Amino acid sequence: MNDATTCCPPASAEPTPVDEAEADARLARLAKAIAHPARVAILRILIRRRSCICGEIVDELPLAQSTVSQHLKLMKQAGLIRGDVDGPRVCYCVEPGAIALLKALVADL
Amino acid sequence: MNDATTCCPPASAEPTPVDEAEADARLARLAKAIAHPARVAILRILIRRRSCICGEIVDELPLAQSTVSQHLKLMKQAGLIRGDVDGPRVCYCVEPGAIALLKALVADL
DNA sequence: TCCGTTCATCGGCGATATACGATGAACCGG
């Protein structure tokens, strides 16, 4: 049994964008990470449980494992989530700084 | 000269999603509308000025008029903005309810 | 060492996004 503390270290400092074009790009990137119902569902799962094994996400969604894996990859590339290897499993969890940045960027609209 | 009151009526009531799947779909749809730097830039322009003629947006962006028009179409389909015909021009403005819903859905993550 | 579990990646398919120039439609002014 893994608790969140093992796979989700404190959090990396999310650099706040300074340039406006920078902010646009960052917001667009984060928005793209949740621009699909399946990814929003994945994000909610990761938030509800504090961390999550890939398989558990697959079990909760009506999608193939490879499809879920691709969504996770996209979200990871956007910096929204993190995936830490834990033996044969991969423990996914939300990148708290990224969520905070997304909320801030949207709230400042 | 057109002011915002002529082209942007009070606002349509944006139905708050009840179902969680509904909320996912709605959030994904709104997120998609800002999932591109150009669209974020357009949204900022529309917010900064309270309303905007399409041509003014084209002037502020390094994109062809047709490309901007497509972005506007996508944003309009997502319900994020509104476009009211004003003679030969089209006056675009933000759909306030949609922005509020987007902020609420993101804040509740 | 071998096997089962877990997840990522590959290959393929159809659909959509993104961009542009060119053309069409709607409107106003003269």
Next chain:
DNA sequence: CCGGTTCATCGTATATCGCCGATGAACGGA
């Protein structure tokens, strides 16, 4: 009624998305 302005749409080309089954890679247990 005609020409100019403004914007939408069409047609095209390329890239990415979204989905799947199949295969590969990494790991732990027997």
